[in-house]
Amino acid sequence: MFDGVDISWSTPAFSTDPATFADRAPNGVLLNGDCLAFRNGTLHDVASAISVYFSRDVIVEDNEVSRFSVDGIQFSGRGIAIRRNLVRDPLGTPDPLHPDCMQGQPPRDEVFGPVTIEGNTCLARTGDTASLPAAWDGAAAFGWQGINIFDGRWKGVDVRCNLVLPSAQHGIALYGVDDAHIAYNTVLARPRDKFAWIAAMRSKDGRPPRRLVIAGNRASAFLNAVHGGPAGPEAMIDFLGANREDPALMEQLSRPVSGVRLEGNVWLFDTDIAQGALRDPRFGIERVDLSRLTQRALAGGARSLLPAACARDRSRQPGA
Numbered sequence: 001m002f003d004g005v006d007i008s009w010s011t012p013a014f015s016t017d018p019a020t021f022a023d024r025a026p027n028g029v030l031l032n033g034d035c036l037a038f039r040n041g042t043l044h045d046v047a048s049a050i051s052v053y054f055s056r057d058v059i060v061e062d063n064e065v066s067r068f069s070v071d072g073i074q075f076s077g078r079g080i081a082i083r084r085n086l087v088r089d090p091l092g093t094p095d096p097l098h099p100d101c102m103q104g105q106p107p108r109d110e111v112f113g114p115v116t117i118e119g120n121t122c123l124a125r126t127g128d129t130a131s132l133p134a135a136w137d138g139a140a141a142f143g144w145q146g147i148n149i150f151d152g153r154w155k156g157v158d159v160r161c162n163l164v165l166p167s168a169q170h171g172i173a174l175y176g177v178d179d180a181h182i183a184y185n186t187v188l189a190r191p192r193d194k195f196a197w198i199a200a201m202r203s204k205d206g207r208p209p210r211r212l213v214i215a216g217n218r219a220s221a222f223l224n225a226v227h228g229g230p231a232g233p234e235a236m237i238d239f240l241g242a243n244r245e246d247p248a249l250m251e252q253l254s255r256p257v258s259g260v261r262l263e264g265n266v267w268l269f270d271t272d273i274a275q276g277a278l279r280d281p282r283f284g285i286e287r288v289d290l291s292r293l294t295q296r297a298l299a300g301g302a303r304s305l306l307p308a309a310c311a312r313d314r315s316r317q318p319g320a
Contacts, residue, residue: 001037005029009045013067013091017135022069022093027051031058038063047095048074049087054107060085069093072122073102076152080115088123090144092136100145101164106152113179114156119310121302122146124167124189143168146187146196150175151204158183161310163302164196165189165294169241171196171219176203178210178259184307187219188268188294194241195221200260201252208258215263216307220290222265222283227256229280266307268293 007028013021028049031038036052037059043049049065052058055077065072065087072087087101101122106112124144146164149157150173157180164171164187171187174180182198189196198219200212214224226236237244237253244250266284297305 001039002029002041003037003039005038005041007041007043007046007049011045013045013069014133014136018091018093021091022047022095025069027070028065028068031055031060037061044068048072050074051105052077052080055080059083064088067091069095069099071100071103071105074105075102075115076104076106076112078112078114082115082117082120084119086121086123088121088126090124092144098143098145100148101166102147103145104149104152104154104157106154109153111153111155113154114158115154116158116160117147117162118158118160120147120162122162122164122166123298124165126298145170146172148173149177153203153207155179157181160184161306162186163188163297163305165297166196169194169196169221171198171221173197173199173201173223174209174212175201176205176207176209177212180209180212182212182214182217184216184309185219186217186305186307187221188290188297188305189220190270190290197221197223197240198265199223201257204248210259212259213261213263214265215261216265216309218266218268218286218305218307220268222262222267223253224257224260224262225267225280225283226253228282231280 009025025047028043028046030051032053034056039062041063044066046068048070049068050073052075057079059081061083063085066089069091090099144167146166148170154177157177159182162185187196187198200209202208221240226233262282266286268286268288270290
């Protein structure tokens with residue numbers, strides 16, 4: 001067990017430039033083995049912070065990760081629990097890898113899981129990076145995604161009671177994952193005037209998810225709402241601001257995704273949203289000021305932004 005470890009590069013990020021950081025910054029910690037625990041750590045000024053690689057029965061909980069350029073937490077293996085971590089203030093660099101708060105990264109072609117991701121907070125910008133030095137401004141525009149599994153084969157993934165404020169559109173996204181739950185999360189943001197969403201899509205090789213439930217979430221968008229609602233697919237694609245220049249995304253949205261059940265989710269709408277998009281009977285509607293809610297979360301109000309079901313167990317709440 002590792003408890004209370006502080007890991008960082010000897011050179012603080014803002015004392016150098018984005019290209020140098022991408023080229024030279026080390027990773028934080030690699031967990032590779034069985035029956036491991038990494039708790040109460042502080043990791044900053046690194047490339048990827050915490051990597052759980054092809055491991056079994058691993059706990060990553062109550063850590064704080066900040067000022068990193070690739071992923072906050074990467075994971076692959078079986079019996080993984082990622083709980084109550086605060087991942088904040090990612091850095092934009094010229095690194096070719098797209099940065100994520102948390103991402104499943106399978107090292108080989110086999111089925112991984114179960115995985116529990118519960119009670120975490122992902123914040124794209126807080127005071128640490130709210131006003132970046134001039135050299136970092138352009139690099140940060142690349143965007144930071146939330147909690148995602150895009151590659152490989154996974155079964156038994158539970159993403160629950162997390163608060164995700166990304167600076168890109170993928171807030172929580174599972175591709176081709178079986179027996180999964182995305183439940184009681186809050187996803188907020190309108191990155192570059194586009195919504196951040198919760199999504200369950202087919203795998204990159206076309207496998208639909210099986211027995212995947214999206215339930216009880218509050219989010220600024222749900223990508224699975226493109227089909228089956230009153231507005232129609234083309235209107236919803238435009239409404240969500242989905243990138244029509246992305247052929248992979250357009251292929252995903254060309255037809256409904258089977259194996260996904262939507263239950264009791266609430267769509268958080270700005271007060272200026274067109275009335276036509278509000279009539280989807282599969283969703284509750286809450287009119288909010290997304291900018292104000294986002295600022296409240298950044299100011300430390302994460303607990304109050306989660307669905308009520310998370311309050312029944314304080315251990316599920318970020319910052320509890």
